Amino acid sequence: MMNLEAILFYLFALLTVASAIGVVMSRNIVRACMLFLGSLVGVAGLYFLVHAEFLAAAQLVIYAGGTLILIIFGVMLTSRSLATHDEPRRREVWVAVPIGLVLAGALIVAILRRFDSVQTKAVAEVPYPTLALGQSLVGDYLLAFELSSVVLLIVMIGAAYLSKARPREPKDER
């Protein structure tokens, strides 16, 4: 009899990995974005299971609510017809799929060897995790926190500059 944690873990893990495989397999970019949403939700569920509640919320709000919408806008702005398909070349599939399988297999074997007795005992929990998270953001990690705001400002200016509307070059036939 599996307990609730195990059931939820396998549910979210299956959602995450199956959606990720779907992202790789799907030929339609809009469908890939939607499957990527499933993967993000699964990862957020895994965060909940390791008691990273704030991170799970941030994942849903920033990734699913912000980044993914941005990507979908990018898709809509850059494709002539949304149903465009891109087929990978057969030769590339024959090279890439073994690389991926070997990487996954090697990592899994390495994990099973290294952590041969499963470490299931969690370290003691921080009493108020979100409070502690906020305090270390303005404490130990203040410099990184401020630098990330500078990075975001630079990115905003850079993205606005790069993507400003420019007249289309007249001489392109495609």
Add this chain to the structure above:
Amino acid sequence: MNLLALSASAIGLSHYLIVGAMLLACGLLCILLKRNAIGILLGVELVLNAANINLVAFNRYVAMRPDGKPVLDGQIFALFVIVIAAAEAAVALAIFLNFYNSMSSVNVEDASKLKG
């Protein structure tokens, strides 16, 4: 230790690491196989998520101070990764829009103007 014994035991660090490894492989395959630049961006985001799962799992099962007090460093790292991923997506999409403006396509095979 094999996968069968792992699936019978209670959920622990190895389970999360294996999910992370599979997600990393999917992301790498996505980067290698997609012709569409936005598909490649999706692959990069998958890889970042795989790294995040590892960070948070290690934070839960391993990380503590020498005096035994718990820490949240892994979660903070993951938070910064999410922020950087959002910034990276914004810049990448701006570049793709620029590329689309000049080439009318986001197929990476068309980006060959600098080819010798």
